[in-house]
Amino acid sequence: MPSSPLDTTIAFIGGGNMAGAILGGLLRQGLPADRVLVVEPFAETREKLAATHGVTVLEQAGPALGQAGLVVWAVKPQAFQEAAAPVRPHAAQALHLSVAAGIPSDSIARWLGTERIVRAMPNTPALVGQGMTGLFARAAVGTEDRQRVEQALASTGELAWVAQESQLDAVTALSGSGPAYVFYFLEAMVQAGTAMGLPPEQARRLAVGTFTGAAELARRSDEPLATLRQRVTSKGGTTYAAITAMEKDQVGEAFVRAMQAAEQRARELGEEFGRG
Numbered sequence: 001m002p003s004s005p006l007d008t009t010i011a012f013i014g015g016g017n018m019a020g021a022i023l024g025g026l027l028r029q030g031l032p033a034d035r036v037l038v039v040e041p042f043a044e045t046r047e048k049l050a051a052t053h054g055v056t057v058l059e060q061a062g063p064a065l066g067q068a069g070l071v072v073w074a075v076k077p078q079a080f081q082e083a084a085a086p087v088r089p090h091a092a093q094a095l096h097l098s099v100a101a102g103i104p105s106d107s108i109a110r111w112l113g114t115e116r117i118v119r120a121m122p123n124t125p126a127l128v129g130q131g132m133t134g135l136f137a138r139a140a141v142g143t144e145d146r147q148r149v150e151q152a153l154a155s156t157g158e159l160a161w162v163a164q165e166s167q168l169d170a171v172t173a174l175s176g177s178g179p180a181y182v183f184y185f186l187e188a189m190v191q192a193g194t195a196m197g198l199p200p201e202q203a204r205r206l207a208v209g210t211f212t213g214a215a216e217l218a219r220r221s222d223e224p225l226a227t228l229r230q231r232v233t234s235k236g237g238t239t240y241a242a243i244t245a246m247e248k249d250q251v252g253e254a255f256v257r258a259m260q261a262a263e264q265r266a267r268e269l270g271e272e273f274g275r276g
Helices: 017-029 043-053 063-067 077-087 105-112 124-128 143-156 167-176 178-195 200-220 225-232 238-248 251-273
Strands: 009-013 036-039 056-058 068-073 095-098 117-121 131-137 157-161
Touching (some): 009 017, 009 063, 017 043, 017 124, 043 056, 068 143, 077 105, 077 251, 095 105, 105 117, 117 143, 117 167, 143 157, 167 178, 167 251, 200 225, 238 251
Parallel strands (some): 009 036, 009 068, 036 056
């Protein structure tokens, strides 16, 4: 039987929103609260985690981390190297899962003294169990380790493994940053709806419902996205007028350029914070 995240102690380095989403999912799966350790320097966050989940929360890393079979890194990229130093003496034998954006696994391996590292690029819908997470495993990560990571993240949404670590930069640009693109477009739709006379609350409901429904239709369909779009776009009709206006303004091309900028920035962050 493959290992389960429920048969070991799990440590979280950082106790912010993403850690809370993963932790909450594990507890719902049946992981006992006394098998969770969280290292969190901020007192307010520690108190909230302890009160909400009943887990053990530490101000700083120490020997208790030696119990952990899985360590989840949920720290800000710029804080990773500093946070790794006190963890390394106690958790070299654990499997390490990093959800810190941009930090290359080469750097993590160097800082922690282990090759059993998986990098994850989640997105914020993971907070409501509807996330999309890209994953990359170093060569030393075996099948059981991969399955353990998948089980640990199961409650956050869908998962996709990439073959090359560099592809995580594209994942960051596409799905990691992607929710912001959706919110940006929704803002514009609501603004337009309001300008055309709809109450703001109704415009928001219509916009969000349209995005939700269209995304679900795309998810369930095997047809090309262009086909789904063309089905709504009768020549000379209202949708045709809207798409034609967007094409005239090169919205699609601008969107591609925006995502390429996000990918480039992801590479730059890796280079910047992965030194040392």
